Amino acid sequence: MPRTKKDWIGIYLILYNTVTTLLWSYLLVLVSYHLFLTPTARAALFNPIPQAATYPTASSFIVSHLRKVISLSTPPPTSSASKATAGVTSALEGMAFALVERARATYSSRGIGIYTAFVQSAAILEAVHALFGWTKSPLATTIMQVASRLIIVWWIGEGYETVRH
Numbered sequence: 001m002p003r004t005k006k007d008w009i010g011i012y013l014i015l016y017n018t019v020t021t022l023l024w025s026y027l028l029v030l031v032s033y034h035l036f037l038t039p040t041a042r043a044a045l046f047n048p049i050p051q052a053a054t055y056p057t058a059s060s061f062i063v064s065h066l067r068k069v070i071s072l073s074t075p076p077p078t079s080s081a082s083k084a085t086a087g088v089t090s091a092l093e094g095m096a097f098a099l100v101e102r103a104r105a106t107y108s109s110r111g112i113g114i115y116t117a118f119v120q121s122a123a124i125l126e127a128v129h130a131l132f133g134w135t136k137s138p139l140a141t142t143i144m145q146v147a148s149r150l151i152i153v154w155w156i157g158e159g160y161e162t163v164r165h
Helices: 005-037 039-045 058-073 080-104 109-121 124-132 139-159
Strands: none
Touching: 005 080, 005 109, 005 124, 109 139, 124 139
């Protein structure tokens, strides 16, 4: 039985969605590897004492001073259980801080930012699919969604260095 145009469009859409799913999955693997599995990431995640002086940003400065104020107003733990809880909290804060600092370098690590821009650009085809009526998505909504993502990736992400960091 020969395939109709509708059959070929269905096959194309399945292929398109499969390829984009694989590309986004690969990007997720790259980001996960960068955040959790590189040797420096593992060492940084388990370093409970971050060196705030190496991160001279306004937010790190404010957080550093707020931590000092909060720690001064909190009475020191007296029981061994509360000391252990304070130690765990300190270690978790250090791990969270290390993870956030590691995430700041994700865009430039291993070309993840460039790869994201190209994979996101494939979403232009979603607007084409809506234009030709191959999907039931409304054209205006699809164009707005794709355009907003492309603006973030190509204009804001590429144009402003502070955004990349």
